[in-house]
Each structure stands twice: as C-alpha cells, then as structure tokens.
Amino acid sequence: MSARHFLSLMDFTPDELLSVIRRGIELKDLRNRGVLFEPLKNRVLGMIFEKSSTRTRLSFEAGMIQLGGQAIFLSPRDTQLGRGEPIGDCAIVMSRMLDAVMIRTFAHSTLTEFAANSRVPVINGLSDDLHPCQLLADMQTFLEHRGAIQGKTVAWIGDGNNMCNSYIEAAIQFDFQLRIACPAEYEPNPEFLAKAGDRVQIFREPKDAVQGAHLVSTDVWTSMGQEEETARRLALFAPYQVTRELLDLAAPDALFMHCLPAHRGEEISLDLLDDPRSVAWDQAENRLHAQKALLEFLVEPAYHHA
Template sequence: MRHFLTLLDVSPEEARYILKRAAKIKRKLKAGKATHSLEGKTLGMVFDKASTRTRVSFETGMYQLGGHALFLHSGTTQLGRGEPIEDSARVLSSMVDCVMIRTYGHDIVQKFAEYSKVPVINGLTDLTHPCQILADVFTYEEQRGSIEGKTVAWIGDGNNMAHSWINGAVSFGYHLKIASPEGYRPDAKLLEAACALGANVTLTDDPIAAADGADLVTTDVWASMGQEEEQAEREQAFVGFQVDDRVMAHANSDALFMHCLPAHRGEEVSASVIDGPQSVVWSEAENRLHAQKGLLDFLLRGQD
C-alpha cells in the first residue's frame, strides 16, 4: 500500500510512470476508448476546504476509470463533529479502496494515513499540493517536451504550490527560481530537505531575475484560503510581484505561463498574461483530471 501525501512519496521513476500512464489514458479517452482499470473500486473524497477542480477531476476521473467516488464534506460527517481522525480513518478505509483529503493542516492527512488501511491522497494541504504539480509538469511536457534541465520561475508567495514546485525539482530535474518578498519565502526545512535530495533551487526577491531565461513562469494567489484577513497586508507586501508583460518579456520567447487557479486578474497576474498566447492555464486545469487518473491507477493497481 502506498500513500501520496507529497510528491516525494513516489520515486522520480514512479512519478514518470504516473505521467506516462496518464498520457496513455488521455489518448485513449480522446480516441473514444474507455479505460475501466478501476472497475468496482471506490474513492472516498473528504473536503475541509472548498474546491472546484479537485472535486470535479477526482469524481470524473473515478467514473471514467470505471469506479465510483463519494463526496464527504467534513461539516456533514463525524469528522466535523470531533470524531478523532484515527477513528475516521479506520472506519472509512474499511469501506473504500482509496481516500482523498483536501484540508488545512498537513498533519491531518499524515495522521489519517497512519491509521488508514488504503492509500491516502493529499488533495491539498497548507504545506503541499502534489496533485497539481503532476498536472503542471504533464501540461508542460505535452506542449514543449521534457521539463528536465529546463528553468521554471515561481513568482509570488512561498506557499503550498511553491513547496510542490520545490519537490518537483527533485522528481523531474528542472532548475527552479523562486522570487518572493521577505517574510513570504518557502518553508526553510522543506527547501533544505529537497536540496539534500538534489533539487536545484535559487531564491531571489527580484521577479525579473527569476523570469530571466525561464521556460515556464508560474504563480498563485497572494492570499490563499484561510488567509483572507491578510489580504490587504499581502497586497502591500507583493507590490512588484505581479506576473505581467514586463516580467514575461524576460522569459524565453517560447515560455509558457501557468496558474493553478482560481486567479485574480490585476493582482498576482495581469489579464494580458493569463488570457494571452503564452498561457496554458485551461489545458493545465483539464490535466488535473488526466494526471490524477494516472495517479489513482498507480496507487490501486501498481505498475504494469
């Protein structure tokens, strides 16, 4: 049994297999051919945080693979009434084949996985968002070929997506340049651990320096869910960190722009960039579906 709480829970070779499997499943779907590799399997989806893409992609993905997904909101389950996480894990994992959790503290998914009898997937925590990085790398490679040896620029908050890009540098071998203002840099321990495993990461407080020579430029909202009270403070801190045409002009001419969405045009990204020709955010969003099907297939069936 394997869990997927961070990207580093799978080896670089296994991460590559997941994307290869995702590509094969996507090609078959576009050709009108079904892949029912998870027929009879059930995914329990536990949500503490609101979601559009995570719920739709996992629910649709299980259906397309011949399985079934159950939506469980913490507010309407015993988890939301104070049942210990370990008790919920024991019970839920006795009834389903896999559990996906989208929540706040990373310790919640760790504790659930500790007591679960089935694979547990991190659908997002405040620390990491590993399913999104699978979709992002999958999207880049569809458009431009292997990401290994390329340069990725992260501009903005050192949040869960920044952490996922850091871990991705271990798995996929790209050079990551992160531009964040003082006080909003990535978690130092996570960065140190990834660099010890071979991640090539450069930190700067200059968005132009990060974008210079980049093959991919990506960002996220300045205030994530749960940080709404910090919105005004963060807007001040992130002045100059918007990904706009000036920033993109310093990236390579064929560089792509990504955003995990939802986006705030006029804040972390200009409308001219996210709606412009270098943006692949809509393909990126769709590829959550396909990358997660590759992941589910791997966790529940292993490698062919």
C-alpha cells in the first residue's frame, strides 16, 4: 500500500508539516476573499466516528465540501469496527470506494491496522494516544499570531493525555521546548517522553511550567471514556486550573490555547476565554483550514497518479 497516512505528526517531515500549515493560511485567505477553489472535486472522504465530535466532524465535512468534494459521516451506530468484521477487511472494502478515510476512535491500534490495509490515505481524527489534526490547527494559530514557534517555550497544564502526547511530538517536529505540569500519576506516556529527550520537562507546579512561556495550553480534565473518574480528577487537578493570574507569569506576549470543549470553572477560570491572550476561537476555526490543507496534500497527489 503506497498511500500516505496521517496518524501522527511523525508521519510527515518537519518541512511537510510547515508547508501544510502555511498552506492552511493560504486556504483561509482564499475563503475569506470568497475565492472558489475546488481541487478535490468528485473526491469522497469517509468519516468513521467511534467517539462523538463537534469540531472534528464539522471541520472535515465543511472542508471537503469547500474543496469541491464530499464527506460521508458514519456514526458509532452505523459502524462497529472490529465487531463481526475485522478492521482490516473493513479497510480493504472502504478504501476501494473512498478517496480518503478519517477515523476518530479509542484504540490507536484501530488506526494503524486500518491504515495497513487501506489503499487510500487514513487520517487520525483523534485516538486515545494522539490528536495530530488539532496540533496542525494550534501550530497554524501560533504562526498567524506570533510567527515561527521554533525555539520558543510552550507550557502544557493538566492531564498527560492524547493532546499532551501530540504536543510532545510537536516539540520534536517544530523544534520548541515543552514544559508539562501535571499530577504524578497523570504524566504522559513514557514512550513519547523518551522520543523527545531534553525537549520536554515535567513539573508538578503550573507556575513553574508557565514561567516565561510563549504559549500556554490546556484541555479538559476528564476525557471521553473516563467519566467515572470525574470526581477524583476534579479534586486532584484543582491546583492546575489556568487563570489570568497564572498567565501573568508567562511571557508578556504569551498566547493561551484550548482545543475545546472547555469546562469553565474547571481547567480554566470562568473568564479565561475572554482574555485578550486567548486565541481559542481562532484555533477552533483553524481546524477547518489546516485540515483542508492536509486533505489537499494527501488526496490530490493520489488523484494525479490515478
């Protein structure tokens, strides 16, 4: 299978990642100027959701339509990957009918197995391990507001979850320093930390992590599938709330990001998204533009070689 996949930021070279993000900015400009640009006319994206979604579904579906193609939404009720039909068989059949497949799932192995059997590009729309499409949007947002992130310092506050893992990979690929503040038993996966070496430092105190940081990012304390842990997490993570006072310790030109949905009064203070340093709304919109650039990058070459 020769198709290129995007299951992780590590699937692209640093140069490819930068070109996708720059392209996202160009496509955003085209859309803002009302220019019709349809390089993926008659291309079809299949979207498999095992986890619910707002931004991922909207951005991929609207993105394909804007690029002249179409997207087919398969809800958890419509598809039960691996229930009855092996994932590999699903991939063989679906990839004969589609031009690309986006999967939002629990186990990362679902993605790798699907991709291994797919003749078309497979995109990770979020797994329990990683959320690379969100990082494309985050990196595009930083570039738009502050220029290159290379050599800068980023602080991640809260759970060492899939978003945190993708930030670790971003630190490697985009060449920045990452400081993670999290409770002891919620550190990110050691495999990701090992890959990053001295680019990543772990802290217990949020104020130590944000000191002089150019970007501060967080996420909800309880992710999908962890609902039964909510009460325990609320107590444990309480000292990790990002507030305006915490941001004051960061660099004077620091930005704040949150991949949304946000729980105001939990991982962020009630007023944080209204702070001028917050770029969460631009960040959310950029999912659309960054993913359009990704789709163009992955699907168009396949079309030309067909």
